[in-house]
Structures are given as structure tokens and as C-alpha cells.
Amino acid sequence: MNFCENHWLKPQLVGVFLCLLLSSATTLAAPSAVASAHPLATRAGIQIMQQGGNAFDAAIAVTTVLAVVEPYSSGIGGGGFYLLHQQAKKRQIMLDARERAPLKAHRDMYLDAEGKVDHDLSMNGATSAGIPGIPAALEHLAAYGRLPLHKSMAPAIKHARQGFEVDDYYRRMAGFRLEVLQRYASTRRVLLDDGEIPRSGFLLRQPDLAVTLEAIAEQGKAGFYQGPVAQKLVDAVLDNGGIWSLQDLNQYQLIEREPIRFRFRDAEIVAAALPSSGGLVLASIFNMLEELGYRHGAGVDSVHQLVEAMRRAYRDRAEYMGDMDYVDVPVDRLSARAYAASLLTDYSAQKATPSAELRAIASDQGGNDTTHFSIVDADGNMVAATLSVNYPFGSGLIARGTGVLLNDEMDDFSASPGVPNAYGLLGSDANAISPGKRMLSSMTPAFVRTPRQTLVSGTPGGSRIITMQLLGILEFLAGADAEAIVSQPRFHHQYFPDSISYEDNAFDDAMQQGLQARGHELKLMSYRYGNMHSIIRQNGSGELDAASDPRGIGQAIVDE
Numbered sequence: 001m002n003f004c005e006n007h008w009l010k011p012q013l014v015g016v017f018l019c020l021l022l023s024s025a026t027t028l029a030a031p032s033a034v035a036s037a038h039p040l041a042t043r044a045g046i047q048i049m050q051q052g053g054n055a056f057d058a059a060i061a062v063t064t065v066l067a068v069v070e071p072y073s074s075g076i077g078g079g080g081f082y083l084l085h086q087q088a089k090k091r092q093i094m095l096d097a098r099e100r101a102p103l104k105a106h107r108d109m110y111l112d113a114e115g116k117v118d119h120d121l122s123m124n125g126a127t128s129a130g131i132p133g134i135p136a137a138l139e140h141l142a143a144y145g146r147l148p149l150h151k152s153m154a155p156a157i158k159h160a161r162q163g164f165e166v167d168d169y170y171r172r173m174a175g176f177r178l179e180v181l182q183r184y185a186s187t188r189r190v191l192l193d194d195g196e197i198p199r200s201g202f203l204l205r206q207p208d209l210a211v212t213l214e215a216i217a218e219q220g221k222a223g224f225y226q227g228p229v230a231q232k233l234v235d236a237v238l239d240n241g242g243i244w245s246l247q248d249l250n251q252y253q254l255i256e257r258e259p260i261r262f263r264f265r266d267a268e269i270v271a272a273a274l275p276s277s278g279g280l281v282l283a284s285i286f287n288m289l290e291e292l293g294y295r296h297g298a299g300v301d302s303v304h305q306l307v308e309a310m311r312r313a314y315r316d317r318a319e320y321m322g323d324m325d326y327v328d329v330p331v332d333r334l335s336a337r338a339y340a341a342s343l344l345t346d347y348s349a350q351k352a353t354p355s356a357e358l359r360a361i362a363s364d365q366g367g368n369d370t371t372h373f374s375i376v377d378a379d380g381n382m383v384a385a386t387l388s389v390n391y392p393f394g395s396g397l398i399a400r401g402t403g404v405l406l407n408d409e410m411d412d413f414s415a416s417p418g419v420p421n422a423y424g425l426l427g428s429d430a431n432a433i434s435p436g437k438r439m440l441s442s443m444t445p446a447f448v449r450t451p452r453q454t455l456v457s458g459t460p461g462g463s464r465i466i467t468m469q470l471l472g473i474l475e476f477l478a479g480a481d482a483e484a485i486v487s488q489p490r491f492h493h494q495y496f497p498d499s500i501s502y503e504d505n506a507f508d509d510a511m512q513q514g515l516q517a518r519g520h521e522l523k524l525m526s527y528r529y530g531n532m533h534s535i536i537r538q539n540g541s542g543e544l545d546a547a548s549d550p551r552g553i554g555q556a557i558v559d560e
Helices: 003-007 013-026 039-050 055-069 119-123 134-144 154-162 168-176 185-191 207-219 227-239 246-251 278-292 300-320 337-343 462-477 482-487 509-517
Strands: 032-036 079-086 091-097 255-257 260-264 267-271 370-376 382-388 446-449 453-458 500-502 522-524 533-538 544-548 555-559
Touching: 032 039, 032 055, 032 533, 032 544, 039 055, 039 154, 039 370, 039 555, 055 134, 055 154, 055 207, 055 370, 055 382, 079 134, 079 446, 091 134, 134 207, 154 207, 207 227, 227 246, 260 278, 267 278, 267 462, 278 300, 278 337, 278 446, 278 462, 300 337, 300 462, 300 509, 370 453, 370 533, 370 544, 382 446, 382 453, 446 462, 453 462, 462 482, 462 533, 482 533, 482 544, 509 522
Parallel strands: 500 522
Antiparallel strands: 032 370, 032 555, 079 091, 079 382, 091 255, 260 267, 267 446, 370 382, 446 453, 453 533, 533 544, 544 555
16 A cells, blocks of 8 residues: 555545645656657657557657658668567567568579679669568557557658658768669659759658558558559559569568577677577677677777677678578577587687688678667557668669659578678578568667666668677667767678778777787778667666767657
8 A cells, every 4th residue: 555545544635635746746657768760750759659659659650750751761662670578568579571572583583694693683673672561560560559550650641741851861862872763753753853862951742652651551551462552563563674463462471570589697688580680690799708708898809809709690690591481590509608609719819810711601691771760658668670671762663653662672682692782791592582581681679688777779780780789789788878879989890891890980090000910901981880779768767868879860859
């Protein structure tokens, strides 16, 4: 019995007044937070929670607004992974909304007469598009939420119909993919201004996309995978040389999967499972760090250990990992501490291990303009979601009459063993193209729980996603706040190419000299990469700390 219940039998005026004060103080709503890559999406997520929705309703709002205002990164013509935490059930689940290969796809579909990969076919236009998963995810998320789809999707429909102002980041991305965007009349008409990059402040309207979003809001996934929208999608793909069918769309199913779970010292880490390689690669790296006695912030020694662990884990990514519904991936072995110890038998504390000297790979295998958002609601429910259309603006093709920009995720398959994809990743038969198969991904939404607090985090960045998450988690475990986590300088190694790529503020002269002295090759990046969005929740009080990466245009809001 609480204080007021004890005093309810003595209804003196002062006592009643005191009880009312105490009751109101103890029932104040806990804070909620959203951190995403665009302010309009963040505000939509907060708005939906203020209207009675939970984190899962807010995820629908953020997903669909990003699809409208950030077409270079995600959209309903793409896919992704959602990591959900249901506070009442203390349950975490992964929603696999990854794209699938069309049923007419085959392993040699991008090879020319000489057996070489035609990257234009795998990266641009209808031939590069997998079957989208986001519309199925929206309906599935609604089952976890409190609000009808039409309410959670209302902000996106409004922005599609009324338009949003183009910013400088949009203009840079459009400039990067301008040639492909100009190929298709349906794309030129919607995403460009008279065939050219829109000026800053240009009001970009997408009325066809608004109609498609309304169909999903009213009919759920059937509004996309069946009926008029589905027919228009298939017609547009076939007219542009693609191989989609109505059967491809009708058969698409979202899959609930168990995420990867592992421990690092006193922290429990939950991350995306295959067909995301992220959780498994992270587990391998952290197991190696345990074996090495890793100490955070120990200068050249700690960076050397991190790079050597990255190198070995990415080598295994290339050889073993793919869609577990199609290939046998030795998950238990790859995530075991004993296996991590075996990977380090040729490790030297003073010398880099050349990637070419690691055991031979059977045959050797990401999306950079992906997006991520993190959400925590007042009840403690959490969402970490990483979504993508792969390369900036995906395939570059909008299916006429739908407003749907199609992905180019087929490039994430291994089109030919030993040939790198757009992100320099190598692949083996485990990630070869097969009808209906999901392509391997690096998207790594994650939760990290310590006895005191919980991190919800993720980032875009192609093959670098996993190492960005690694560095962010280590910062969190070292006591950093959300702002420090998303702002920290970054470096990366992925087995091939055999070099450490790093941001201009990551290594000082002494660090560079120390790493080179151990045989590491360094590659200075010409830009700062990633766009991390993180929320930290105090396990006891529910207090929230949220931040969006300063490298992007995103926004984090804590609504108290």
C-alpha cells in the first residue's frame, strides 16, 4: 500500500491535498525519444507518441516520413531490419524486411559474355531491384502498436502530397546520382526540377507516392503487394527490362527472427541476425577482444587489436555468411569463444597480419545511403531500425504511377565470386544469387544493456556499419553520453582491401606512425562517414539521452 492509500482513511483537507500532489508526481509520464536522419521524421515520431501511440506506431511514422523526405536513403521500395524491445514482456525480436531476389533471378544474371560483372545491370534500373519488404513491415509493426495505420502514416502522406523543401544534402546526393536519375522520365518528373538538381528550398511534391501510401494505410500490405499498385510496379519493371512478376509481390513475407545475443563483460548485446551479418560479425569481434584482454583507449595497442579483430571477422563474413533459409551458416561455431581463440593463433601484438596471409577463402564478397532511427517510448518499449534502398536513390527508377523509387539491393549479392560489390565487399557462394533469396547485409541495429543503462543505436554506412557500431558500443561501455557516441571519430578495416580507412580526425601523427610501424596500411577518407542515431535509457529512472550524428542533418528529440 502506498502513502496515499495509507492516508485515504483520514480525509482531512490537508491530507487529501497532499495525496493528490503525491499521486500526480508519481504518475507523471516518463519521457520518450526519437533520433532519426531527418527532422521531419523525428517530429512525426514524437507527434504519434503524443497522440497515444507507442514506439512501434512511431516507427511506422518515422519509416514512412523518411521514405518521402529521404529518397536517397530509404523508401517503401526498399527493405531493412527492425529490432524491437517489448518492455512488458522483456522480449526482443527482429523483423526481417530485407528484399528478396525475384523468382526469375539466377546466379549469373549480371555476367556478360566474357563472364565479367556488368555493374550497370546490378546497380541501376529495373534489373537491380529486389522485391521490397518495407510495406510488409508497416503492417506487422501496426500489430505491435496501438494506432491504426492510417493515423501513424498520416504525416508521411501529408508531406508527400503537400511537399517538403529540398535541402543541400538532398542536392548533393542528387548530384552524385544525377546521370541515373535523368535516365527515366518517371524519375526526372518527380525527384528533379525540369531534369536538373532542384534548388535549395524547392518544394518537392510526390502525389503518386501519396496515393500509394494511402493504399497501404487503408489496406495494409495488400495495398502494395496486390491490386492496382502491384500491377503498376510489375508493368514498370518489365517495361524497363526487369524480371518481376505479380507472384514475386504476392509471395513476399516478413520474417520474425531471433536476434543475435552475446555478452561482453557485464554487457548484454542484442543485434540483427542473418541475413544481416552485423550481429554475428560483432559477436566474433567482441569474443576476440575478450581473448586479447582489450583495454579501451590504450592508444596504438587498442587500435591494433581492434583492426586485427575486424580483419578476421570480415574474412569470415566473406566466406560463410548468407541467407540461412538457403545456405548452412555455422552460426554457433562462428559466435563461440573457442573459435575466436582459434582465429587469433596467428595474431601478433606488434605486427599487422596481412589479409593475404590468412587462410585461403573459398571464393571471396553492403548500402551506403541507408538510414537508421532509434525510438524509446514512455513505457520503455524500444525500436532500432536500419533501412535502405542500397546505393543513393537506389536503382534510380520510379515505377510510373506509383511514386515508388525501387531499390538496387541485388548488388548486395555476390554476382561473381571474388569480384567486389559497390562497397568493396567480397563474397562467396553463400551469398550467391538464387530465386527468392535474401541478400546479405551489413545493417546492424542493436541494443546494449548494462546493469545501469541501455543503448539503442545504429547507423547507415555500407560495409562500415558494423565497425561504426563496434566503436559506438565501446564508447558507451566506457561511459560516454549519446552525443559523444554519435560524434566520435571513426576507422575501419574489412579484410579486403587490406587497409585501415579513417576519418581525418581519427588518428593523430603519433597514432599514424605507430600503426604504420606495425605494418598497417592507412587510407585517409576524403569525407566523414556514417549517420548514427542513438538513445541511452537509464534502467532505473527511465531518463533518456538522445543524439543524432553531426555529420548528417538529423535530429534527436527527448519529449519530457
